Amino acid sequence: MKGIRGHHLFCMALFTGHGYSPAFTENMSATIQALQSGEPLRLTSGPDALCAACPHLLPEGGCAHGTADVARRDQAARQALTVSPGDTLTWQELRAHLLSLDEASFQAVCGGCRWAAEGLCSWALLQKQLV
Numbered sequence: 001m002k003g004i005r006g007h008h009l010f011c012m013a014l015f016t017g018h019g020y021s022p023a024f025t026e027n028m029s030a031t032i033q034a035l036q037s038g039e040p041l042r043l044t045s046g047p048d049a050l051c052a053a054c055p056h057l058l059p060e061g062g063c064a065h066g067t068a069d070v071a072r073r074d075q076a077a078r079q080a081l082t083v084s085p086g087d088t089l090t091w092q093e094l095r096a097h098l099l100s101l102d103e104a105s106f107q108a109v110c111g112g113c114r115w116a117a118e119g120l121c122s123w124a125l126l127q128k129q130l131v
């Protein structure tokens with residue numbers, strides 16, 4: 001069972017091999033592969049299985065990219081996908097939730113993110129990844 005925070009449900013679906021470090025990218029790939037192979041995930045409200053290999057995870061559990069910003073995105077993601085901390089999901093269930101989204105809900109979670117600003121994430125990419 002992988003612990004995954006809200007906004008990372010979107011990051012995983014949009015992942016195309018880019019990350020904060022080689023270790024982060026390797027862990028992201030392995031986590032997605034495990035979930036796609038049938039291991040379920042449990043929603044967390046803080047640092048998760050992906051943060052564990054991230055160079056930006058702060059010792060007290062915050063995020064060097066903005067603890068409040070990532071918490072806001074987590075909350076927006078849970079609201080968009082109608083899930084709560086502690087819920088368990090399979091990859092197929094996550095995919096179904098993401099397919100039911102409209103673009104405004106996507107932007108509420110991902111709008112203004114550095115990866116989107118760099119052209120590495122978008123609503124169009126999400127639709128492509130979910131096919």
Ligand code: SF4
Nearest residue numbers: 051054056057063070
């Ligand atoms: S520590 Fe911050 S930047 Fe790193 S994976 Fe977690 S939320 Fe993302």
